[in-house]
Amino acid sequence: MTALKPLLRDIVPSAWPERMVALGAPRYRGRQLAHWLYDRSATDWGAMHTLPRDLRERLADSHDPAGLEPTIRRVADDGTRKFLFRLRDGQTVESVIIPMENHATFCISSQVGCAMACRFCATARGGLVRGLTPGEIVEQVQHLARDLVDDPFPQHGDRGFNVVFMGMGEPLDNFDAVRTALEIFTAPEGLGLSSRRIQISTSGPPHGLPRLAELDLPVGLTISLGGADDADRRKVMPVSGKAGVAEVLDAAAEHARRHNRRVTIAWVLIRGRTDHIEQATTLAAVTRDRPFKVNLIPLNELDDDDLLASEGASVLAFQRVLTDAGVPAFIRVSGGRDIGAACGQLRRQMARPGSS
């Protein structure tokens, strides 16, 4: 297959004035282009009519104006909206809009598939296909933002949205693209989002943890632990678990210290596997008196697997051990179960023969 051209949104807005000079155009054309891309969400050359036609033609020789085509939009009973986008090479990725109490959360993907093989995850099943480019990451947010403008949640008014990297893929396994996307998200001439509204969710792979130190934005961090000791963690997260619990929690604590933001430890509750009281006791011991809170997430069950979500009583008992030890612990239930909102489920359903 011929190589894809870079997307216009693969490039940070601050680089465009210089690039325009290289194309023989004045610097201010770079600001005009950024205006079309981020203030007006333009996705075709024809829309960018303040740029001279010959400049658009020169840009089109080396760039594509858009890389995502929305193919599926499903709305769950609880209001969660799930989207499947087709990429230029025919691959697909998912994004989700989750209605919260007074804002919306956009859950976006960083890779097609994932190499981390976490036991509880639908995305893990097909392995990694490729990392998304910065533009493919940014376009997800712009599509979701447009959807929210066209069809707002009535109770939210204009309270805006948060962005979480909690869809398909391990963001620290595609770190350079994620970092460029973060720059575009937060740049005033990009999407102008506050980094306080952005959350990176990671399984804490060994090769990714050192790169957390390169994140110079105070974005939120969620780390999925999988087990409270190294052996348990490796059982649930065979690839990321090569980084031990102490290593992961030390990196998380360092992020919390640098950015003055408490880190969330995500714990997926799988019946009979990760919901034993002894595991809660160990988890309390390793998280107590540190800048963490714990989110307890009953497994979003997959339809081709025998793993089950923990029962209500076990969830509450697990939480009680943590709170009794002074660790803030909250129960989170993922929305959109009726539309397969767990990461990777919709894409997998669509890839099966006979699915529609």
Ligand code: SF4
């Ligand atoms: S949970 Fe996240 S890191 Fe683990 S396999 Fe799924 S997408 Fe990858």
